[in-house]
Amino acid sequence: MIEFHDVSLGYAGKELLSGVTLKLAPGSFHFLTGPSGAGKTSLIKLCYGDLAASAGRIELFGEDLANMARDDIARLRRRIGIVHQDCQFLDHLPLDENVALPMRVAGLETDEQALYELLAWVGLSGRATALPPSLSGGERQRAALARAVINSPDIILADEPTGNIDWDMSLRLLRLLTELNRMGKTVLMATHDLNLIRAAKSQVSARVLRIQGGTVQLAGADL
Amino acid sequence: MAANPIKTIVLVLTGAPRADRVVPPSGHTATLTTLTAAAMAFLAVFALALSLATGRLADRWAGALAETATVRIAAPADQMAAQTQKVLDVLGTTPGVTSARALGGDEIKALLEPWLGPDLPVDALPLPQLVEVTEAADGFDAQGLQLRLKAEAPGATLDDHMRWRRPLIASAERIRFLGLLSLALIGGASAAMITLATQAALAANGQVVRTLRLIGARDSYIARAFVRRFTLRTLLGALAGTLAGMAAVALLPPAADEGGFLTGLGFAGLQWAWPLGIPAVAAAVAFLSTRAAAFRSLRSVR
Known part of the structure; x- marks a missing residue:
């Protein structure tokens, strides 16, 4: 699904990531952890082409990201669901339209029933017409997850999705991600919350990648 | 797209x-x-x-002025009639000229009246004889006609209105x-x-x-x-x-x-x-x- 081959990333004159090699197999669940500023967000951005590697090669669905045209990057992003810590919505559109947006930009008809089932799955069926600025932190994260999966993507990339929400809501979001993984989705979730990683132990067979000193290492045994 | x-x-x-x-x-x-x-x-x-x-406007000016020309004859009084007839004869055999007509004293007086007033004594003044020329659509060879007029009637001058038309048309075009x-x-x-x-x-x-x-x-x-x-x-x-x-x-x-x-x-x-x-x-x-x-x-x- 995603392969890094000796990837480096320079930022502001220094090397943030150096010689990273990793492979996310289809259907796998990986946590990405490390201290703040270690490069978790950068590594996730490299995965979907939002940042360009300064060295090495990144393959997404078998295609080299470096040689890809803008339209091809857009096409591949439709196969990826992205959840950010600071969920990005179009604030002038109601929640249901925001969630359905990936369908619209892909030129697909939105199945209203499926949309509302999805909103119910993330516990937001009563907030369908609310505008994003009126949502709580937890609601925004769940809405971002709903938007990330509406196109049934192959990969879910979640960047600190629990960063701004309480523990109960974090567990709820984790359950949604593990459910998606059970459906066959590949999940990469960046978090610095080790308790959350431990809590996932009973739900999913996941691996933990740790970024430290610009390199990525497998953090000990599987959970 | x-x-x-x-x-x-x-x-x-x-x-x-x-x-x-x-x-x-x-x-x-x-x-x-x-x-x-x-x-x-x-x-x-x-x-x-x-x-x-x-x-x-340019088309109108070009069209209206291009279809007419004037021959002005300045000659001693005793030669005026003979030179006028020669001019009319030349014009009558010029390709591209559809008609030629010598203006009468009243017509010349009417032309001058706006500048010189109604009491103009036309007969007492040595005014040139004017011949109005109407052109065909293709026009005539002005240079050739001028040479022929000079040869037949030394006092005749052809005015094909180009010196008026050119600046007017140029202004309109600009x-x-x-x-x-x-x-x-x-x-x-x-x-x-x-x-x-x-x-x-x-x-x-x-x-x-x-x-x-x-x-x-x-x-x-x-x-x-x-x-x-x-x-x-x-x-x-x-x-x-x-x-x-x-x-x-x-x-x-x-x-x-x-x-x-x-x-x-x-x-x-x-x-x-x-x-x-x-x-x-x-x-x-x-x-x-x-x-x-x-x-x-x-x-x-x-």
């Missing part, structure tokens, strides 16, 4: 009206765009009216050129204004653009939302401005000889259809400039 530009414009104007909902309403910028398009179209109507009116230049400048200024408005709208909606790219929107999809909005706004404004301009031109005083050129400013007959093309041209300018600006701006977002 589709490769065919016409198809693309039609798609933008008619297709997927929900597409531009992804861009937040930008009341201020959009209103300014509409108002500016209206003002530009209003000015364009007048520039077009000026071009067409001067074109008509005014017409200035009118067309004004139209081009209005088009260029409109394109620049719309480009700036698009860039401002894209900059103000940076977060929207990033979010759309994040979820897999192609540049063409994002650009279309902006292009559609600015093209339709421009079309609407230009249509209003054009209709207002046409109404203003229609309300100008009718063409009259007494009023000279100014009362002739406007459209005649089928020329009234010309300004109706202004909104379409404005929309095309808006489409192209918005599209170029949008794609240029989008390149800065991955």
Whole structure:
């Protein structure tokens, strides 16, 4: 699904990531952890082409990201669901339209029933017409997850999705991600919350990648 | 976007009206765009009216003066009749001359009356004899005729009106050129204004653009939302401005000889259809400039 081959990333004159090699197999669940500023967000951005590697090669669905045209990057992003810590919505559109947006930009008809089932799955069926600025932190994260999966993507990339929400809501979001993984989705979730990683132990067979000193290492045994 | 530009414009104007909902309403910028398009179209109507009116004027001057010429005969009184007859004989055998007629004393007096008054003693003054020449549509060889006249009647001088026509026609052509230049400048200024408005709208909606790219929107999809909005706004404004301009031109005083050129400013007959093309041209300018600006701006977002 995603392969890094000796990837480096320079930022502001220094090397943030150096010689990273990793492979996310289809259907796998990986946590990405490390201290703040270690490069978790950068590594996730490299995965979907939002940042360009300064060295090495990144393959997404078998295609080299470096040689890809803008339209091809857009096409591949439709196969990826992205959840950010600071969920990005179009604030002038109601929640249901925001969630359905990936369908619209892909030129697909939105199945209203499926949309509302999805909103119910993330516990937001009563907030369908609310505008994003009126949502709580937890609601925004769940809405971002709903938007990330509406196109049934192959990969879910979640960047600190629990960063701004309480523990109960974090567990709820984790359950949604593990459910998606059970459906066959590949999940990469960046978090610095080790308790959350431990809590996932009973739900999913996941691996933990740790970024430290610009390199990525497998953090000990599987959970 | 589709490769065919016409198809693309039609798609933008008619297709997927929900597409531009992804861009937040930008009341201020959009209103300014509409108002500016209206003002530009209003000015364009007048520039077009000026071009067409001067074109008509140039044609009229060229046509009216080109069909006539004058032969002036200055000779001693006892030779005047003989030279006049020789001139008429020469003119009668000149290809391209349809008729030639010596003006009578009353006609010469009428010509001079506006300058010298009604009590002019024509008989007492040594006035030249004038011969009015009417040309065929193809005209005649003025240089050859002049030489023949000099040979037959030494006091005869041909005036084919070129020295009057040339500056008049040149002036009219120059005014017409200035009118067309004004139209081009209005088009260029409109394109620049719309480009700036698009860039401002894209900059103000940076977060929207990033979010759309994040979820897999192609540049063409994002650009279309902006292009559609600015093209339709421009079309609407230009249509209003054009209709207002046409109404203003229609309300100008009718063409009259007494009023000279100014009362002739406007459209005649089928020329009234010309300004109706202004909104379409404005929309095309808006489409192209918005599209170029949008794609240029989008390149800065991955």
